[in-house]
Amino acid sequence: MINRVHVGKSTPGIPVWRNLSAGLITGAADDDPSGIATYSQVGAAFGYGMLWCILFTMPLMIAIQAISAGIGCVTGHGLMDGIRAYYPRKLVYGLVVSIFVANVINLAADIGAMGAALKLLIGGPALLYAGGFALLSLVLQVFIPFSRYSPILKLLTLSLFAYVATVMVIHVHWLPVLKSIVIPPVTWNAKYAVGLVALLGTTISPYLFCWQAAQEVEEIEAGTDRAPLLLAPLQAPSTLRRIGIDTTVGMIFSNVIAFFIILTAAVVLHANGKIDIQSSSEAAEALRPLAGNLAFALFAAGIIGTGLLAVPVLAGATAYAAAGAFGQLSGLQHKMREAKFFYGVLIVASVAGIALNLTSLDPIKALYWSAVINGVVAVPLMIVMMLMGSQSRVMGEFTMPMPLKIFGWLATATMATAAIMMFVTWGK
Template identity: 45%
Template sequence: MSSVPDECPIPPALNGVPGRQRRLDWRRVVGPGLITGASDDDPSGIATYSQTGAQFGFALSWTMILTFPLMCAVQMISARIGRVTGRGLAGNIVRFYPAWIANSLVALLLIANTINIGADLGAMADAGKLVTGLPSQVFLLIFAGFCAAAEVFMRYKAYARVLKWLTLALLSYIVTLFMVDIPWLEAGRGLVFPHVEWSPETLMMIVAIFGTTISPYLFFWQASQEAEEVEDDDEVQPLKCDPAEGRVELKRIGIDTMIGMLASNLVALAIVFTCAATLNAHDILNIRTSADAASALKPFAGDYASIVFAVGIVGTGLLAVPVLAGSAAYALGEARHWPVGLDRRPKRAKAFYGTIVLATAIGALMNFTPIDPIRALVVAAIINGIVSVPVMAVMMLVSTRKSVMSVFTVGGALLWLGWLATAVMALAVGAMIYTMI
């Protein structure tokens, strides 16, 4: 991405209007948006949605409808920044704002992501033990090694295909949903006409849902992946250099992002419904990890449902851990002006790949320490919430700067939804801090 020039001349004849007409290639529509949305349902997120269903039944399922347009708007904006500029989010922030702002945000992101990686790897290992009976430590080392090695040694296009196939792991939760007896009328009432008893616990859970669905690492990852798509193809330029491609590319980004976020929220809803109909219905109200949820399902939904749920944890973890490590490496590398990109040879991007390996290794080692991964995950959620608000605010400002986005500045409904999402997250974080005090 360092090869992208700071300024690109725009032919005056275009006058900001795409002139060349290229048809949308439906075979390449799904990509960064789908992978980003699927990685949002990581084992830590699954634990949050499982706890939501177990503790509150169907009462908070409406949050999945509320967060959908906000997620779409924020992720579309981050993707546009990457595709228009050919740089990731951190690369743009460090160019137009004081270095201490970018460095502070990236440092907090790196800490939160590493903790999240540790919790996800621990949940994956426990799920592996649940299915096979083998020691969880064996699975922990295997999963950590596979995630780090695949990201380092596979070229970008091949690795992107692997990540796309891993999104199929989300189907396990749809399958599980239809393996249990759902009272659909009650579920529909909770979704459309919810009865919510407002309490500090309810407020904290809503904040946790927002923090899980709208996370900073997703912004950095999708923007960097769009920039990677530019870097990886010699015939493709950033849209600010080739505005004629704008109409097709922005349409692709919109469709890709909406598919990814819809898949993410439908799966989250399926998990809430499954746990509400089984665990909450049998007064099991407390779930610590996603593996706990899989184990708790067994008496009420059967062995097969428990196994399918556990296999889904492993599959989504194999997708999410590389995204968490990769987004941290992209952000740190762009802020420090390192060579970055999954298509680079390891010798040509040692610091970038070193960050991926180190974050994964530290996350794995956390599971061999007295640190409680659940308590650490709460800390990570707090850090994510605190980081998300300034990152979203800066991202919104970047997206409206003509010097950055050229003729592709964000406006209209997308701009308003982006700022609404930022305001909602700010209120959520404020509510979280208030309830903790």
């Protein structure tokens, strides 16, 4: 797929910021309120015991996201479109149903978390705030063209620096942190295994693959001078260089923020005996008496900012996956009347996310298990992606080079091993 990926140099004459798009947005959306909750949970429960995982998964995440982006920019089609063309329909439908269920639960948790965070900051009705955030996101996606909407998402990535600022206002003993990375204090039991799968499912997640591949297609269709690399191979050097920069920066950004969230929970919550965190808003509230009002406010504000970024990504990824699986027209650059199925799924997923906040479903347990589902569902999807990226019948001359194959298969094996470990230790 990518014969040469040049990381560290921007496209000549173009500022680095303009090389950042789908990869940066995807990486930032990975640190959604649901992810914040999972990171807070493992930090509170295990202290520094899972910090190593963030650094270990970083190159794996870069590789697998570069592969998904490459499939999109080379073929000009999203992931599910490609899978539908080359693999059995039962596999496609099974994957898309699993993605839909996990994404809707994630949406519900993210929407509820934003409402709860705003209530913590200013008081008032959390449910009303949650509905307002969801409707705002839905209206922006449906009625604003992608070319104008994408820069908004790009700017929202800056909200994640709230978690860098949070670490700056708490007291961190860095020597034990560094020691825990070199010699991780791991406890091998069922609870740790499930936490590890949830963490991996939050970090390396199917909706991220679908979104980044689809955004590469969106950018091709939105521009007048771009085409799929199968049709325009002369564009390959600059396009693949841009993807290398974009994906690497985006995934490093994502993992650094995740590291800081786990670190904050470990330093402030775990160290003070607060080991059972149920949500991102509970994590923020727990910070107030232990770390002060500033740390609390920064953490809570970050939940709202990243939620505004992640909710459209989750809903959009669900719609892209469903439309691709059923061979329907997809894309935010299309009008609603042109892509009725795509926008229908987007609306249904968003409304279902709002509705789940009105039921008796335990959103915290559902959130945690949605991350576990993502960790399990990711495995067959990653296997199919690796096969697609290696086949010239799909990728032409742009099949994966050996470094991407190595890290891509290592990422797949890691996810599979974690899932197997979870099932083996179940009930022990």
